[in-house]
Amino acid sequence: MKTIGIIAEFNPFHNGHKYLIDHCKRALSADRVVIVMSGDYVQRGAPAITDKFTRTRMALNCGADLVLELPIYYSLGSAEYFAEGAISILDKLGCIDYLCFGSESPDPERLQELADILSLEPALFKKTLEKCLKDGDSFPLARKKALDAVLISTGRDASSEDTTDVLTAPNNILAIEYLRSLKRRKSSIKPYIIQRIGQPYHSDTTAEIPSASSLRALLLSNGGYDSKSHAPEILKGMVPLEAAASLVTAPGNLLNVNDFSDLLYYKLVMEKDRGYTRYLDVNRDISNRLVKSMSLCDGFSSFCELMKTRNLVYTRVSRCLMHIMLDITEENMSAYKKDGFTAYARVLGMKKDSSDLPGAIHDKGSIPLIDRLKDAGKLLSPLQLQLLEETLKASEVYSLVSNAGISGEYSLKQIIL
Numbered sequence: 001m002k003t004i005g006i007i008a009e010f011n012p013f014h015n016g017h018k019y020l021i022d023h024c025k026r027a028l029s030a031d032r033v034v035i036v037m038s039g040d041y042v043q044r045g046a047p048a049i050t051d052k053f054t055r056t057r058m059a060l061n062c063g064a065d066l067v068l069e070l071p072i073y074y075s076l077g078s079a080e081y082f083a084e085g086a087i088s089i090l091d092k093l094g095c096i097d098y099l100c101f102g103s104e105s106p107d108p109e110r111l112q113e114l115a116d117i118l119s120l121e122p123a124l125f126k127k128t129l130e131k132c133l134k135d136g137d138s139f140p141l142a143r144k145k146a147l148d149a150v151l152i153s154t155g156r157d158a159s160s161e162d163t164t165d166v167l168t169a170p171n172n173i174l175a176i177e178y179l180r181s182l183k184r185r186k187s188s189i190k191p192y193i194i195q196r197i198g199q200p201y202h203s204d205t206t207a208e209i210p211s212a213s214s215l216r217a218l219l220l221s222n223g224g225y226d227s228k229s230h231a232p233e234i235l236k237g238m239v240p241l242e243a244a245a246s247l248v249t250a251p252g253n254l255l256n257v258n259d260f261s262d263l264l265y266y267k268l269v270m271e272k273d274r275g276y277t278r279y280l281d282v283n284r285d286i287s288n289r290l291v292k293s294m295s296l297c298d299g300f301s302s303f304c305e306l307m308k309t310r311n312l313v314y315t316r317v318s319r320c321l322m323h324i325m326l327d328i329t330e331e332n333m334s335a336y337k338k339d340g341f342t343a344y345a346r347v348l349g350m351k352k353d354s355s356d357l358p359g360a361i362h363d364k365g366s367i368p369l370i371d372r373l374k375d376a377g378k379l380l381s382p383l384q385l386q387l388l389e390e391t392l393k394a395s396e397v398y399s400l401v402s403n404a405g406i407s408g409e410y411s412l413k414q415i416i417l
Helices: 015-027 052-061 079-093 108-120 123-134 139-153 160-168 170-184 212-222 224-229 241-248 257-270 284-296 300-307 314-326 330-338 356-364 373-379 382-402
Strands: 003-008 032-038 066-070 098-103 190-195 345-350
Touching (some): 003 079, 015 190, 052 241, 066 079, 079 170, 170 190, 212 224, 257 382, 284 314, 300 314
Parallel strands (some): 003 098
């Protein structure tokens, strides 16, 4: 049995995601598709538009066989932490043959070349990076110049425009981090890369293969339950019918980051005197700027715009604020990282005819598989249990804000289709 793994957010699921699953399954003659999916919060530092169980149902209806949850510290982390956390799960399952993902670049060899340089960090790379940072370049620009220097020194093509394009395209960035993580782990999982098709990542244009951001904007323009009830009509032609229909019965409201504005302001006020440096990604400079600017916070997204600078992009600010709001600390992330990116496999949903997958994971894997939350205390180490509990608490906050009426997930069952 050949099994492929896909790391995803499905925020929301659309035709591009369906294409990725179908294309990879067909091209690799795969029997099973395992998804590691962000829970209720996503990597750009925001809540998912709808809850993780609704998005799990979308995936299962459109080709996935098993959906596992990516814990909160990784789903809301930098590209490196997002990739490391997800691949730590897939690698430890013991049954994944290929990691399948899309990128803007049509040249997988170029991605692997850049991933290798970033992993090895040769002396010339470090020297050039350090000099450029001292000269005042932003980190992305300094990193690009350092990569160019290494490529030129080896006689390879180092087109400045090409390197810049590769390093600034969102899916390329994740692709490079996936490749780095697989190599660091000496994983037996083989990467399989396809070129991303359809609208660009940040496009607001609707199309047959749209960007997820354009679909979120379309759904949220009408707001709340009205959009949910009309989702199949609103998303027609851009989202598989089965996936759009799942939104109709989703619990609670569709969310955006501004729905968390009051909670954020409350947390900022309560911890103003001690600062925010204990939280993940928040250094002293960012903490001081937050303290000084807190009185100007009149909404989550507008505050991110206010706080961003040339060297501090919007998504980094948004992640920092989410980390503060959800109590995601540098200390705990360090513990998870030191532990090889603490992992467990929590099942959100699966297909009935894929019941052999849990058995394969139990037989070949080196990771606890959580079919029922009530068994977590017996299956997990103290550090794994801590990560699970932090993830569940963050989901309780999500449920509260969305008015989903779910007091806790121990009463919920995994989705079986």
